[in-house]
Amino acid sequence: MKILASQDHQAPAEGDTRSVALANDVDALALALDGVERVDLHFPSFTDGRAFSQAFLLRRRRGFKGDIRATGDVLIDQLVQMQRTGFSSAVLREGVDAADAQRQFEMFPGFYQGDAVNHQPIFADKAATA
């Protein structure tokens, strides 16, 4: 997952059909995805978790292969959840230090449930190795 500082991110320009910015109350299942290479999802506050579901639906349900980007109130402590729900890039909130970010990805060797990236839950792995 790519981690960006705010100055390295440009919101989609007017008329840009390849990048789309989606408000977090919009139905991700209804979005037209033809020719779309990047979808910017939004966290108005990091405690508003609607974009996690939007990302999951775009990545897993619809099979979107392009960049799903987290914007808004993005902190390093939610990066792993973002990565697991299908985000492929994240624009850190102004002033947030990326230094501690990498460590977050190394905290857990595995998780119980399947997600947008690793579809199978851990018990499926057990069944596979049984």
Add this chain to the structure above:
Amino acid sequence: MYQYTEFDKTFVHQRSRQFRDQLERWQAGKLPEDDFRPLRLQNGWYVQRYAPMLRVAVPYGEIASRQLRVLATIARDYDEPEAAVFKAAMDGQGLLGTTFLPKNCAHFTTRTNVQFNWIPLSKAADVMDLLASVDMHGIQTSGNCIRNTTTDALAGVAVDELIDPRPYAEILRQWTTLHPEFAFLPRKFKIAISGAADDRAATGWHDVGLHMARNEAGEIGFKVFVGGGMGRTPVIGTVIREFLPWNQIMNYIEAIVRVYNEHGRRDNKYKARIKILVKSEGQKYIDDVEEEYRQIMEIDGGPHTVPQAEFDRVAACFVPPVLADIPDADPAALAASLQAQAAEHVAFGRWLKRNVHAHKNAQLRAVTLSFKRPGQSPGDATSEQLIAVADLVDQYSAGEARVTHDQNVLLPWVHASRLFDLWQEAKALGLASANVQLLTDMIACPGGDFCSLANARSLPIAEAITQRYQDLDELDDIGEIDLHISGCINSCGHHHSGHIGILGVDKDGKEWYQVTLGGSDGSDLSGAAVAGKVIGPSFSAAEVPDVIEAVLGTYRDLRESGETFQSTVRRAGLDPFKEAAKTARHKEEAVATA
């Protein structure tokens, strides 16, 4: 009990490491307070009126003796405020009349977790490491995420059990743990599961309630309820699925929670629970969930369909233990022997009747240790008591106990031939009060002495009623009755489901109490789940015990042969009780702070 695998153990240790990292960044000023708060909440750390509060998870109430010993260590060595903190608390609460604040103890909650009220945040990471060493944690015991799945304390042993809910509760626990999509829901999310004919898990009051059953083909599944909840707008859950095959439980709850995450209100924290969405959307909510579930199955391929092998792996942990050194005995002979002992020892007879419960295995009993007695807050256990209980759990219950929804501890595997010995040991510890299910077996939240959300203190109310009702004959005569006390509308004391409910309210900056009657948790004793009704304007703390006495007096006057309190209230209606409560009002104008 579920046995942690290497993966499970590593997981809680890593979680503890992650929390330590977050705590240190916060202490170093690298993580702002607002950013740290949800993270510490999702590890069980609140900041309360005078000190932090830790909520330790006890998944579906099951706890091992070695875990009780670690809780005892935490109570003894960590549940100790610094002198200045304690002085501030005693001074602050002293203004209201509090003369004693318990410390160095654990508190059993209505969702069968365990709380500590004084551990300094500087010690928080050490405590989480200590908990992890015995497979314990505070994962998702707070925050806007999926919380502890609860069940009934008699799961696996109840005579009326249809299906043991524990393996399903464990499977749910694993699937909900650190679910990446559902960590920032509009509000908290609570699941309860019942596998017996009698619903002792208050499932109707939960965001998702699950009733285990078999369909006509004999297959196991769930009746699924959604949208129950307490608080400002008490609502009983409605049926969303009459029958869901057992192995679809995670796929289906995924649909329920996803639709809630997308559409639950985020504009008003008091209107953000799923109960509000379910009520306002009605059939549309159900249709949305069914459509999402269909897509999970048909497009995603139902990845969380539980394989039989996984169920078998988990279920293998939930088998009755082998009780060492106890020969098989004829159940009828055991029962006769108990009757003889009861005839000879009246107190033992009382305890047998109230605190000892029938068991699937006719040679065994389930025993409740009562943590309800004068001079100790309901559901509190000192460090010494926890150690002593751990020893009893080893000696009498094969190392396994349950934290109950009523804030007691239950020993599920006691051989009937050993009940008399257990009673004597429990009695010596002060944990054999023969009051289970009676008036003084009340539920009470920690209230205003500890909790910054509270409008009023709950502990002095609980203590006053406990003091007034110590006569066992009188308690027996009043009979089975649920008294629930909450310090505020957040309802942690479940006042809405009390046959008598007491709710702390703030009026003119002083402590007042609303009294409700006729509430039910949905159990057979209580009737269909429903919120209690207020019986008059609020009462002062001094009036509350008199109100209780007046209400109970009216019950005795009106009851027909054998009627429980709850039955009389339902038959006679509230008016006679309202009139009686009025007579309990004190004549004095302004009541001095108690």
